[in-house]
Amino acid sequence: MNKNEHFIKEFFNNTIQILLKNVRKTYKMDNLTVNALNGVNIKIKKGSFKMILGPSGCGKTTLLNVIGGLDVPDSGKILINFGEEGGFKDITTFSKNQLTLYRRKKIGIIFQFYNLIPLLTVLENVELAARFSNIPNPSEASKALLEKFDMGDKLNRYPHQLSGGEQQRVAIARALIKDPLIILADEPTGNLDTKRSMEIYELLKSLSEQYGKTVLIVTHDEDMANKFSKDHVHIRDGSIIEDEQTSHEKIYQESI
């Protein structure tokens, strides 16, 4: 089997979750044009635990945003595998409503500053996400997940009564409770010390290992990335740096 055939077989075997084809995103401000994504091609397998690395301003957040339907690229395709709900769909062709539904149901987002709702308790924060996604028995399901995440004794606390690591565990539970296809985390440990960061990385890794989620993490921290995953994407100036994997992808992209 040659490389092209191998990739096509893989595609149809449903092992791929996300496929980006020549994705470009430009920001224009006054007379200045920034090429945030400069024709990105990338293939991400289902259940991967992938680290996205690169210097400040290289396009990491933009990449997560276009995959998560928070932003729309200028050109290119973003194929997402919806599995039994229709196979691969190009989300760049989605209407605003379709994109909102995609974001709400299929994407779990974890931010650097947790973004919990301050007036809701730990349990209520997760429960709200469960209700939004029509999860059956939202309260029981949220409780059970928070217990798994070692937050069972803090269900009635408010976010300001928690440490940073605890707040991030609640935020991860909130992202997972809706049973998304893809979990996106942008510098999820940027605010935490090394010990707490390691705990958060371990938890995020369990989302791919135990729950089979596709997890993409943006980080500046190469050491931490190396500790937890060998699956890295390096970005510079809006482009993915070539490696063996990406050059294989090019062959594949040209073949479909």
Ligand SMILES: Nc1ncnc2c1ncn2[C@@H]1O[C@H](COP(=O)(O)OP(=O)(O)OP(=O)(O)O)[C@@H](O)[C@H]1O
């Ligand atoms: N809304 C926007 N308007 C104008 N320019 C933007 C906007 N968002 C991002 N950019 C520019 O696009 C480029 C990529 O930004 P992006 O936020 O993706 O970088 P990043 O790799 O996430 O950086 P950091 O590590 O600092 O978070 C940068 O040059 C940035 O200034």
Ligand SMILES: [Mg+2]
């Ligand atoms: Mg960023």
